[in-house]
Amino acid sequence: METEKAVLTGRGDEEHFERAVRLLLEGELVAFPTETVYGLGALATSEEAVRKIYKAKGRPSDNPLIAHVGTAEEVMKYAADVPNSAKVLMDAFWPGPLTLILKAAPGVFAPSVTAGLDTVGLRMPDHPVALRLLRQLGRPVAAPSANTSGKPSPTSAYHVAADLAGKISYILDGGRTGIGIESTVLDLTSEVPAILRPGAVTAGMLEPLIGPVNGSAEAAEAGVAAPRAPGMKYTHYSPEAPVFIIRPDVGEIREAVDGLHREGRRVALVAPAGFKEAGADWFFPAGKAGDPESVSADLYAALRECDTTDADLILAAAVEDHGIGRAVMNRLNKSAGGKWFGK
Numbered sequence: 001m002e003t004e005k006a007v008l009t010g011r012g013d014e015e016h017f018e019r020a021v022r023l024l025l026e027g028e029l030v031a032f033p034t035e036t037v038y039g040l041g042a043l044a045t046s047e048e049a050v051r052k053i054y055k056a057k058g059r060p061s062d063n064p065l066i067a068h069v070g071t072a073e074e075v076m077k078y079a080a081d082v083p084n085s086a087k088v089l090m091d092a093f094w095p096g097p098l099t100l101i102l103k104a105a106p107g108v109f110a111p112s113v114t115a116g117l118d119t120v121g122l123r124m125p126d127h128p129v130a131l132r133l134l135r136q137l138g139r140p141v142a143a144p145s146a147n148t149s150g151k152p153s154p155t156s157a158y159h160v161a162a163d164l165a166g167k168i169s170y171i172l173d174g175g176r177t178g179i180g181i182e183s184t185v186l187d188l189t190s191e192v193p194a195i196l197r198p199g200a201v202t203a204g205m206l207e208p209l210i211g212p213v214n215g216s217a218e219a220a221e222a223g224v225a226a227p228r229a230p231g232m233k234y235t236h237y238s239p240e241a242p243v244f245i246i247r248p249d250v251g252e253i254r255e256a257v258d259g260l261h262r263e264g265r266r267v268a269l270v271a272p273a274g275f276k277e278a279g280a281d282w283f284f285p286a287g288k289a290g291d292p293e294s295v296s297a298d299l300y301a302a303l304r305e306c307d308t309t310d311a312d313l314i315l316a317a318a319v320e321d322h323g324i325g326r327a328v329m330n331r332l333n334k335s336a337g338g339k340w341f342g343k
Contacts, residue, residue: 016172021137023169024049029056031146031160032133033174034125036097036182036199037153037300038160039068039143040168041133047110050142054112056167059149064115065142066099066183069124070134078122078140080105085210086188092209095126097179098201101187113142119189129174145182146171152237152300152335155180159304180297181327187217198327200296215326237335239306241268241314244341245332248289248317253278256341260313268309270302271317282309286317292325299328303335315341 020030027049030041040057042049044067054061069075072090075082079102086100104120114120122140125131134141145153146160146168154160157173184199186206193210194217195203203215246253248271257279260267269280272289284302287294306314316332319325 017132017136020133020170020172024137024139024141027052028169029053029167030133030170030172031154031157031164031168032130032143032172033157033177034068034127034130034143035177036125036179037155037177038146038157039125039130039141040146040160040164041068041141041143044109044113044140044142047112050110050112053142053144056164057144057147057149059144061112062115063144064117064121065113065144066121066123066185067109067113067140068130068134068143069122069140070131070138072124074140075100075102075122078105078108079103079120083188085193088209089186089206090124093201093205094124095131096124096201097126097183097199099123099183099185099197101185101189101196103189109140110142119187121185123183127174127177129172133172150238152239152303153182155297155300159301162304178297180299180301181331184327186213190214190217198330200293200324200327202323202326204323237300237303237331238337239303239314239335241306241309241311242339243303243314243316243332243336244339245318245336246315246341248272248275248319250275250278253280253315253317256315265312266310268306268311268314269317270299270306270314275317280315282306282311290320292319292323292328295319296324296328299331 024043029052042053081103099121101119101121147154148163155177157171160171179200184201185197187194187196192214194214203213206213257267267280268282270284270286272287273285276283284305286298286302319328321329
């Protein structure tokens with residue numbers, strides 16, 4: 001089916017939402033913005049609809065999906081044995097970039113949503129378009145990022161169309177996303193709550209509310225046969241050319257670029273504003289130096305821009321590995337397959 005792009009005006013055109021709701025109820029795929037990245041939505045209770053997500057993205061079927069809801073009250077219908085800690089966190093961070101792994105209520109979700117596990121990831125996004133869509137629909141929507149599997153996640157409707165035109169039914173355009181990287185995934189079914197994917201909600205923000213949190217569980221979880229959260233088992237967020245992480249030092253980057261040029265290799269650089277003088281063939285600024293939150297907002301768009309070049313190699317500047325910087329480094333490490341330049 002040819003992709004149609006719905007342009008959401010400042011007024012919010014009702015016909016666009018009505019069409020999106022109708023298509024979801026008919027088992028079709030609808031892309032929509034959240035505060036993190038654009039999601040590719042299907043009715044989470046329909047196995048036939050959810051399987052279309054895997055087909056459109058080329059996504060491995062053992063990679064679970066997050067179910068999005070429009071109200072916190074819905075969680076009691078979709079999850080079993082909801083702990084008090086979940087209620088505390090929903091009050092504090094929902095709507096927002098926090099996914100909670102809970103025991104799934106039996107018989108609710110399509111098997112492909114949970115990838116055969118007895119748990120499910122639930123989140124309430126903090127974006128007016130997403131919330132309006134979910135509340136008009138009144139049902140859970142499974143929605144991974146709306147991109148070809150393995151590629152940088154989309155932060156604009158243009159990115160969605162570039163990857164999925166002709167493969168999905170509709171795009172609700174809500175402009176550029178704000179945070180720019182996916183939500184924090186917190187497992188509340190483990191003995192100690194564990195962050196399976198870092199994001200904008202950090203361990204330091206969670207612990208004052210619920211006590212100790214395992215902030216490094218993603219490394220162990222990535223190696224298991226059936227990970228409980230998306231984005232843990234496979235390489236992700238990667239442009240076409242190989243990515244190497246490098247220290248955010250202009251002199252070091254210039255030396256690396258000069259050496260690569262002597263080898264006849266063309267280099268694209270993704271780094272904060274001010275690093276253009278490092279001399280790469282192409283420079284795509286991502287945020288400001290010392291401000292990982294701004295880097296987060298720009299990272300995926302900058303990585304995608306690298307695919308417009310003939311670069312043989314991409315250098316991506318590291319950020320400090322704390323706060324949201326930990327999430328940025330998680331994405332950079334997955335994009336680069338853990339490779340650092342010169343190491």
